Amino acid sequence: MREGNVKHYLVRPGTRVRLDHWDPNDTSGFEGVKDEGRKELDRLSVRLAELQELLYAEHRHAVLVVLQGLDSAGKDGTIRRVFEGVNPQGVRVVSFREPSALERDHDFLWRVHAQVPAKGEMVLFNRSHYEDVLVVRVHRLVPQSVWTRRYQAINEFERLLVNEGTTVVKFFLHVGRGEQRRRLSERLADPTKYWKFRGSDLADRRRWGAFAAAYEDVLTKTSTPWAPWYIVPSNHKWFRDLVVSRRIVRTLDGLRMRYPPLPARYRSARVS
Ligand code: AMP
Ligand code: MG
DSSP states (O other): OOTTTTGGGBOOTTOOOOGGGSOTTOOTTOTTOHHHHHHHHHHHHHHHHHHHHHHHHHOOOEEEEEEEESTTSOHHHHHHHHTTTSOTTTEEEEEOOSOOHHHHTSOTTHHHHTTSOOTTOEEEEESOGGGGGTHHHHTTOSOHHHHTTHHHHHHHHHHHHHHTTEEEEEEEEEOOHHHHHHHHHHHHHOTTTGGGOOHHHHHHHHTHHHHHHHHHHHHHHSOOSSSOEEEEEOSSHHHHHHHHHHHHHHHHHHTOOOOOOOOGGGTTOOOO
16 A cells, blocks of 8 residues: 555545545555555554554553454454454544443433543444434434434534544444445354344345445545544555554554653662
């Protein structure tokens, strides 16, 4: 992938997203050279591990990575591959499922705010507060008058996090309809994948158009200068991982982190 290619997947704030203008098969700069892509990913994994240790050591920034995408887009696979080298002590994965009765009795950001990263920490959201304007909208779980107000609440919430020292990066893993068909069929054909299958995957697949429209609104209304969305071509898993990995490494590099110096009172200390 040539320099600048990650930018290419950025949703520029204020632009209207039409998903059929974004190719889920894209492998720009890497056509036919999957092996080279894999090698770059290995190098990025090493760098990510170094940067994550620095994040932990410096204890100044917090990093929130949001992963969204339709069923089988690869949220779990991305987490497994991109973060395989990092120290589990500094990284936490939070998977958001159907809210509990207690969670439903609060505002939709209540359970989310409780899980955001502390200083020095990196948190990966496998699904997120965006479900509250995605599945909730498509399945009509709350009235339209309620979910339409949530985009602004989300933007303000993320603004608060950023103002207080959190870096927020959001990825939409964009899988094509044919590729999703292949992946869901595999879940029904491979005994080691049965566990991933849910009846709701098929029901949601039938609502493809409604989910696409809901995602287009999310990407259009909530890609902000402080918390931008990246649309990651995800039909090729190796390329998806590469785009995510490269973006995260660049973001962490951009924080210009430093290991904390030895406090003055220890400068003359000797270990006897
Ligand atoms: P999975 O990611 O396969 O474990 O599935 C989690 C399920 O929880 C998905 O069907 C999501 O749509 C659903 N889910 C996540 N967040 C919410 C939410 N806020 N309201 C309703 N359903 C949700
Ligand atoms: Mg699932």
